[in-house]
Amino acid sequence: MIIPGADTQAFAAALANATDERLGRVEYEQFADGEHVVRLPESVAGERAVVVASTVDSDAHVQVLQLQDAAREAGASEVVTVLPYMGYARQDEAFRPGEPVSSRAIARAISTGTDRVITVNPHEPSVCDFFDVPTAHVDAAGLLADPLPDALEGPLFLSPDEGAIDLAVTARDAYGEGETDYFEKDRDYDSGDIEITPSDADVAGRDVVLVDDIIATGSTMSESVEVLMNRDANRVFVTCVHPMLASNALTKLSAAGVEAVYGTDTLERAVSEVSAAPVVAAEL
Ligand code: R5P
Numbered sequence: 001m002i003i004p005g006a007d008t009q010a011f012a013a014a015l016a017n018a019t020d021e022r023l024g025r026v027e028y029e030q031f032a033d034g035e036h037v038v039r040l041p042e043s044v045a046g047e048r049a050v051v052v053a054s055t056v057d058s059d060a061h062v063q064v065l066q067l068q069d070a071a072r073e074a075g076a077s078e079v080v081t082v083l084p085y086m087g088y089a090r091q092d093e094a095f096r097p098g099e100p101v102s103s104r105a106i107a108r109a110i111s112t113g114t115d116r117v118i119t120v121n122p123h124e125p126s127v128c129d130f131f132d133v134p135t136a137h138v139d140a141a142g143l144l145a146d147p148l149p150d151a152l153e154g155p156l157f158l159s160p161d162e163g164a165i166d167l168a169v170t171a172r173d174a175y176g177e178g179e180t181d182y183f184e185k186d187r188d189y190d191s192g193d194i195e196i197t198p199s200d201a202d203v204a205g206r207d208v209v210l211v212d213d214i215i216a217t218g219s220t221m222s223e224s225v226e227v228l229m230n231r232d233a234n235r236v237f238v239t240c241v242h243p244m245l246a247s248n249a250l251t252k253l254s255a256a257g258v259e260a261v262y263g264t265d266t267l268e269r270a271v272s273e274v275s276a277a278p279v280v281a282a283e284l
Contacts, residue, residue: 001044003071005053005063011084011265011277012052018281021050026067038066045075050284051114054085054266056244061087061106068113081114082280084266085242089123090214092130095189104130118283120266120276121167121213121241138283140264140276141167144211144239145174147262147273152178153234154206160196160224161185168211171239178209183224194219196227204232214242215263218249225256235259241276243269 001024004012016023027039036059049071053064064081071079091102107130110117117135122128128135144167155178159168165182172178184197208228215221215238225236236258243263250271253261265272 001042001047001049001076003040003044003049003051003067005051005060005067007056007060007268008052008054008084010268010272011054011275014265014275014277015050015052015082015280015284018277019284024049028063036063036066038063038070040067040070040074043074044071046077048078048080049074049076050080050082052082052084055083055087055106056085056267057087061109064110065113068110072113078116079114080116080118080284081110082284083110083117083119084276084280085244086119086122086127089119089127092124092127101130103127107131107135118280120264120280123213136283138276138279139170140241140266140279141170141211142174143264143274143276143279144171144241144262145176147260148175148209148237148239152207152209155179156181156201156203156206156208157211158182158199158201158208158224158228159211160220164212167213167241168209171209171211175209183227185220187220192217192219194223196220196223198227198231203228205234207235207237208233209237209239212240214244215240215249215253215261216244216246218245218252221258222249222252222256225253225258229257237262239263242266243271245269245271 002016006028051067088102111132157168157172159182181201186195264276
């Protein structure tokens, strides 16, 4: 049975579809003091329970633990946890003295309630090593080509930093044509300000597809769009696996002159044009 977290219901339905497994109906309740409780009204005894929840905020983290525990309590024979988006994955080291390795702390907690974990494009694949149970990561970057128009003009698939170049290459391969390149990015740790150093790729008159794992505040992508527009790019499309789009990210992108923004449904947003469920289904 596929068991959805409250914030991941569309993804869970798509996964149930892709795997032909039963979609469980979950009741979510929040008490007056802010605490949550979940209920599984249908029996999962003797079945494999697949908890599907993007840990998009702290409440979602608690809910994953509750769903795992409810499935065990109800007699599930195996509990698999799918984290389409794994929150805190970017704090994968103690960047300053006194800080935690948050992704390790979260991974350990999630490991206590499951036999296996699957996640989609974690910021660094090495976070999978923090789990105490077998953990796989799958790549949804190829799907990012799906919503793009058919006839791009001299397409260039570009990542805003070197770390995401593999995603740009995968999206380009899926699209079927185009060049790839990457920018250099520096982020001021205190202010969060981004500085983009462009490559010397000639972008004038060309359609550029920016590809990254996540758009959070939108600073990385909007700075990149601005650089490209100043260099007379034709149209700039922004794509990512995890469209977090916190705060005014979409406004920043629009103001920078983006043609369109696309993401997958690991985070359910208006721009979630394509489902990453099939790649998870293949791993399941
Ligand atoms: C960092 O290396 C990531 O790949 C993203 O580029 C970054 O997290 C995006 O963050 P923001 O949208 O806040 O600039």
